[in-house]
Amino acid sequence: xxxxxxxxxxxxxxxxxxxxxxxxxxxxxxxxxxxxxxxxxxxxxxxxxxxxxxxxxxxxxxxxxxxxxxxxxxxxxxxxxxxxxxxxxxxxxxxxxxxxxxxxxxxxxxxxxxxxxxxxxxxxxxxxxxxxxxxxxxxxxxxxxxxxxxxxxxxxxxxxxxxxxxxxxxxxxxxxxxxxxxxxxxxxxxxxxxxxxxxxxxx
Amino acid sequence: xxxxxxxxxxxxxxxxxxxxxxxxxxxxxxxxxxxxxxxxxxxxxxxxxxxxxxxxxxxxxxxxxxxxxxxxxxxxxxxxxxxxxxxxxxxxxxxxxxxxxxxxxxxxxxxxxxxxxxxxxxxxxxxxxxxxxxxxxxxxxxxxxxxxxxxxxxxxxxxxxxxxxxxxxxxxxxxxxxxxxxxxxxxxxxxxxxxxxxxxxxx
Numbered sequence: 219x220x221x222x223x224x225x226x227x228x229x230x231x232x233x234x235x236x237x238x239x240x241x242x243x244x245x246x247x248x249x250x251x252x253x254x255x256x257x258x259x260x261x262x263x264x265x266x267x268x269x270x271x272x273x274x275x276x277x278x279x280x281x282x283x284x285x286x287x288x289x290x291x292x293x294x295x296x297x298x299x300x301x302x303x304x305x306x307x308x309x310x311x312x313x314x315x316x317x318x319x320x321x322x323x324x325x326x327x328x329x330x331x332x333x334x335x336x337x338x339x340x341x342x343x344x345x346x347x348x349x350x351x352x353x354x355x356x357x358x359x360x361x362x363x364x365x366x367x368x369x370x371x372x373x374x375x376x377x378x379x380x381x382x383x384x385x386x387x388x389x390x391x392x393x394x395x396x397x398x399x400x401x402x403x404x405x406x407x408x409x410x411x412x413x414x415x416x417x418x419x420x421x
Numbered sequence: 422x423x424x425x426x427x428x429x430x431x432x433x434x435x436x437x438x439x440x441x442x443x444x445x446x447x448x449x450x451x452x453x454x455x456x457x458x459x460x461x462x463x464x465x466x467x468x469x470x471x472x473x474x475x476x477x478x479x480x481x482x483x484x485x486x487x488x489x490x491x492x493x494x495x496x497x498x499x500x501x502x503x504x505x506x507x508x509x510x511x512x513x514x515x516x517x518x519x520x521x522x523x524x525x526x527x528x529x530x531x532x533x534x535x536x537x538x539x540x541x542x543x544x545x546x547x548x549x550x551x552x553x554x555x556x557x558x559x560x561x562x563x564x565x566x567x568x569x570x571x572x573x574x575x576x577x578x579x580x581x582x583x584x585x586x587x588x589x590x591x592x593x594x595x596x597x598x599x600x601x602x603x604x605x606x607x608x609x610x611x612x613x614x615x616x617x618x619x620x621x622x623x624x
Contacts, residue, residue, distance in 0.1 A: 269481065269482060275478075278472065279472060279594055281589075281592045281593070281594040282594045282595070284592060285592065285594065285605055285607055288604075288605070289606075289607070289611075292604075292614070296614075386484075389484045389487060389488065390484070391482055391484040391485045391488065392485070401491075401495075402488055402491070403492075404488055404492070405610075407608075407610040407611075408492075408610075411495070411499075
């Protein structure tokens with residue numbers, strides 16, 4: 219019976235490297251587990267800036283940044299997920315997140331989000347560019363000239379801001395984050411644990 | 422044939438919360454896998470300070486710190502490992518690391534290190550105190566009046582400094598870290614992957 223399934227909120231920023239790992243596998247894992255998934259786009263930038271950081275914390279630690287790319291490379295290789303080290307991190311994800319936030323209920327949303335992550339982390343394309351996102355919309359079977367103006371309209375814009383505020387209020391400080399009831403799980407390596415928690419603690 | 426086994430270096434700081442998780446399971450996991458383990462104590466403090474930080478990065482992010490305790494709590498509960506949120510993080514780990522570094526070849530070293538982690542993260546004791554470390558040495562079957570003066574002598578002190586410099590040169594930026602050949606793995610959640618790597622890439 220749909221609706222009685224346990225629920226998991228997947229909070230992601232299209233610029234977040236480790237969210238790529240989760241985006242590529244979360245839908246099939248949640249389906250297998252019988253957990254309903256909500257795709258929740260938000261922006262890490264305002265959360266980092268609220269902590270006094272200009273930018274991704276990775277860019278403050280060269281050793282950690284080097285490690286992160288190697289870690290991603292190894293994990294993608296082990297999972298058979300394509301990976302190409304992007305020439306820039308983080309990329310401007312505002313437009314991508316706006317579309318993902320506005321269209322969060324659309325059946326094609328997961329396809330779009332995966333196309334965005336692939337563009338960023340497997341094809342080294344600049345997801346800050348509308349033309350790249352238009353390709354991602356087309357890849358999800360959508361007409362970008364229809365979706366894009368609507369998702370970026372003045373009426374739609376406060377949605378992403380509200381989502382980011384909500385994320386901050388939920389205690390989210392990084393991505394990917396998974397929220398199950400009041401329990402927060404951070405990092406692709408906690409995805410299985412979050413799904414288990416959803417199953418073990420369902421109402 | 423001993424000596425032909427693949428090798429894994431376990432880099433830990435006694436003050437590091439997530440290293441507690443690894444310290445409690447790494448010896449049995451490595452034994453099962455047939456991987457030779459080297460316990461490498463070092464200090465995170467100088468590495469953090471080289472990045473311009475006063476202290477643990479967790480203390481710069483209240484949301485992340487809150488999450489970290491909850492995450493540890495959940496993982497310890499799932500693994501049946503005792504956990505009590507320490508009243509202070511990080512604790513002064515210089516003395517504990519000095520002993521662990523000086524006695525790294527001793528057969529009782531893993532028992533001592535586990536006792537230190539238990540004191541810090543299961544009993545909320547101050548591992549900066551010599552009396553607490555004396556208890557940890559006794560728990561490992563050693564006479565602290567013999568070990569302590571030797572491990573903290575002027576002759577022994579440069580050892581820990583050299584280990585910390587070596588860690589930094591290896592690209593280590595946090596703990597626990599696992600080094601297998603030139604491959605760095607960071608975080609308790611990468612321990613299985615590091616062991617697999619050691620087995621798959623042995624000479």
